[in-house]
Amino acid sequence: MDESMHKLVAMVMLLVLPSGMLAPSQAQAPAPSNVYDLIIIGSGMAGLGAAKRAKELGVAKILILEARDRIGGRTITQPLNITLPPNSPAPAAIDLGAAWIHRISGARGFNPMAKLANDSGSGYVTTTEAGLSFDPKGVEDTDQWDKTYEDMLARWEVYYGKYLNGNPKDTDSLQTVYDK
Structure with a gap:
């Protein structure tokens, strides 16, 4: 790791971790298995995108820290316990947070956010543009x-x-x- 990367990681550590959170032995010399080239806070789309780009640039050892028990950050879809009519454009679910990856493919090619969602295991559901809407019980408006x-x-x-x-x-x- 070059000197500028060392400074960046040190700066991130100083900004993110108050000194009281580190034991004296950790603050002085972390064990070799705990040394990373890059530490990313959060596994939302920005964090996953940063990790992917860092890998492409040759960063070898990356740690992504996530507070939740899942990846995706604010992107989460919850299934609903309702039955929708057969002509519904998507499964019975509600997006809580980031909801749409627009234009999965088109004249410019495949949307890189869709690829990132797939590569991270999040995936996506393709919907139609039929404009159908449903009430909370699944009845078409x-x-x-x-x-x-x-x-x-x-x-x-x-x-x-x-x-x-x-x-x-x-x-x-x-x-x-x-x-x-």
Whole structure:
């Protein structure tokens, strides 16, 4: 490991681990089996992506620390205990956190996030763009619900268009968009 990598790892250790957390013997000379070229905090998509890139760059010994009992960070899908109609676009589940990897494949090729999800064992479920929606009991929403949703979406697109035409600023609020 080159000198700059040593400094980076030392800086990360100093920022992450208060000195009181290390026993004196650990702070002075860690055992050779506990020496890593890179320590990554978190096994979410960013952590897994960083580890993958580090491996590609030749970093030999990487440790990924994760507080949870699973990988994926904020990406988690929970199955629901309901039965959906046969025409449902996806299994009965709800995403809690990061929900979509858009355009798994397309003109530019395979989305690298989908590959990362597969390589990490997380995987993904392909859904259709049928626009079907269901209530909490798995019953397909009514035509009235669909019309209400489509009306709301159309109005939002008008407001958003006005916002974009008014030279938006990063500090604009939703009220600003509505007022334009």
